[in-house]
Amino acid sequence: MSFTFFIYFLTSGTLLFAQSTYPEAKLSKEDLFAHLSYLASDELMGRRTGQPGNDTAATYISQFFKTHGLQGMGDDGSFFQTISFEQTTIPREGKLTFDGHTYTQGDDMMILKGDPFDGKTQIVYAGHGLVDQENQIDDYAGVQAEGKIVVVLPGSPDAQDPLTISRLAPVKRKLAAERGAVAVIEIYRLGFPWSFFKQYFSRGGLELASGQDKDEFVSYGWIKEQSVGDLNSWIKTEEALSAAFEHSGARVDQLTSQNVIGLIEGTDPNLKNEYVILTGHYDHVGAGADGGGFYNEEDSIFNGARDNAMGTVAIMAAAKSISQQPTRRSVLVIALTGEEVGLLGSKYYVEHPVVPLDQSILNINTDGAGYNDTTVVSVIGHGRTGIDELIKDGANWAGLGIFPNPVPRQNLYDRSDNVSFAQKGVPAVNISPGITEFDDAIQYYYHQVTDEADTVSPSYLLQYAKSITRITRLIADSDKTPFWTEGDKYEEAGKKLYKLESE
Numbered sequence: 001m002s003f004t005f006f007i008y009f010l011t012s013g014t015l016l017f018a019q020s021t022y023p024e025a026k027l028s029k030e031d032l033f034a035h036l037s038y039l040a041s042d043e044l045m046g047r048r049t050g051q052p053g054n055d056t057a058a059t060y061i062s063q064f065f066k067t068h069g070l071q072g073m074g075d076d077g078s079f080f081q082t083i084s085f086e087q088t089t090i091p092r093e094g095k096l097t098f099d100g101h102t103y104t105q106g107d108d109m110m111i112l113k114g115d116p117f118d119g120k121t122q123i124v125y126a127g128h129g130l131v132d133q134e135n136q137i138d139d140y141a142g143v144q145a146e147g148k149i150v151v152v153l154p155g156s157p158d159a160q161d162p163l164t165i166s167r168l169a170p171v172k173r174k175l176a177a178e179r180g181a182v183a184v185i186e187i188y189r190l191g192f193p194w195s196f197f198k199q200y201f202s203r204g205g206l207e208l209a210s211g212q213d214k215d216e217f218v219s220y221g222w223i224k225e226q227s228v229g230d231l232n233s234w235i236k237t238e239e240a241l242s243a244a245f246e247h248s249g250a251r252v253d254q255l256t257s258q259n260v261i262g263l264i265e266g267t268d269p270n271l272k273n274e275y276v277i278l279t280g281h282y283d284h285v286g287a288g289a290d291g292g293g294f295y296n297e298e299d300s301i302f303n304g305a306r307d308n309a310m311g312t313v314a315i316m317a318a319a320k321s322i323s324q325q326p327t328r329r330s331v332l333v334i335a336l337t338g339e340e341v342g343l344l345g346s347k348y349y350v351e352h353p354v355v356p357l358d359q360s361i362l363n364i365n366t367d368g369a370g371y372n373d374t375t376v377v378s379v380i381g382h383g384r385t386g387i388d389e390l391i392k393d394g395a396n397w398a399g400l401g402i403f404p405n406p407v408p409r410q411n412l413y414d415r416s417d418n419v420s421f422a423q424k425g426v427p428a429v430n431i432s433p434g435i436t437e438f439d440d441a442i443q444y445y446y447h448q449v450t451d452e453a454d455t456v457s458p459s460y461l462l463q464y465a466k467s468i469t470r471i472t473r474l475i476a477d478s479d480k481t482p483f484w485t486e487g488d489k490y491e492e493a494g495k496k497l498y499k500l501e502s503e
């Protein structure tokens with residue numbers, strides 16, 4: 001037995017000996033850093049979804065996929081899965097008068113959507129504005145909404161968090177539209193200052209194009225009471241009041257962007273029908289006021305080197321290496337768009353998958369705020385999908401350890417694209433550059449103009465890309481099939497997706 005074999009057995013499967021035989025062992029620091037430098041260059045203007053720099057990045061990635069022999073899985077055999085978006089600019093002006101007070105747009109009213117309106121009508125109250133037959137909820141019972149403005153309470157009776165509110169907003173608008181209402185307006189009673197809310201929504205927003213929805217004309221927005229509970233006495237009477245309402249209308253612009261998707265077919269005649277989905281978002285927040293952070297004349301470009309040019313380079317490295325020596329299972333590599341504007345690229349993908357979701361056994365997502373520990377990769381979702389050992393082995397192979405579930409209070413799992421897959425039941429994990437704490441070292445770069453390529457360590461970039469590649473390979477070659485840990489939030493969704501028996 002040779003010495004190298006001896007080491008191999010000693011390290012019990014971490015494949016020290018075999019390192020040199022895999023293509024990822026030959027990944028070059030210089031090449032990877034060159035990709036990072038281009039993706040995070042000022043030329044790409046922060047890669048904002050729907051803007052030219054975002055398209056340029058997509059083209060760059062697709063050419064890389066093509067060069068390395070991946071199969072195009074986008075529209076018409078290309079690498080691009082084109083997505084239509086709507087960019088909404090809120091009405092400039094508006095006024096609503098009822099119950100002895102005039103609410104003014106931008107001051108104590110924020111109309112966010114809807115066609116221009118100018119007229120006298122009535123205003124009615126309809127609880128939370130929700131209807132749920134299954135649970136016998138009908139906030140519209142006994143309410144005449146036709147031609148009227150409907151005022152509702154924020155969120156649902158159980159939840160008034162930002163996620164619930166934004167999820168329910170289109171539902172409330174649709175329910176109001178179906179009943180012939182002209183507007184649905186939520187009363188601002190939330191646990192954070194109106195000024196933050198106002199500033200956030202003044203910028204309008206980007207959404208997936210809704211197609212031919214019939215509720216587009218209905219006005220939707222918020223009013224802030226003069227003091228908390230002001231409207232309670234009116235609400236209790238359940239009476240319709242007369243109201244005067246006018247606003248200049250929201251503007252909706254159509255934009256497109258794209259997920260970049262390539263496939264490496266597996267080598268095993270049976271297992272190749274199972275897919276490991278490797279994702280990383282290539283979009284970032286853009287430049288100037290779009291960036292959402294501090295900027296000045298000297299530097300106004302949010303380069304997004306860490307977030308998420310690093311992850312993009314890592315999936316490119318994996319695409320190249322696995323294509324050179326494919327795994328038993330197939331690997332689908334997706335550079336996602338639209339993450340920074342609400343995980344929209346992944347939300348679109350899971351509604352329009354290019355390989356069956358119930359044959360997609362795992363999503364490995366790579367995304368992060370930055371790093372403050374170059375001895376590890378951080379594993380967000382550690383302990384949830386049964387593949388922790390393989391993740392550890394992959395990172396170890398690249399000379400790194402793992403840091404499980406960093407900064408739980410930041411709820412990182414639900415803040416990147418892995419959650420779109422998880423919600424459909426596909427086991428998903430987010431692997432991030434080494435973050436142990438959301439400290440100053442992270443915040444100095446996170447969504448700031450300072451997140452430049454030349455502040456990223458080339459050696460750590462190489463180790464990070466090697467880890468992602470190796471982890472993907474180990475899982476795609478493994479006999480183990482990932483699945484949600486018993487009792488996980490997404491276990492039921494997983495059982496439904498894969499048609500497993502629920503006990």
Ligand SMILES: [Zn+2]
Nearest residue numbers: 307308367368
């Ligand atoms: Zn990110």
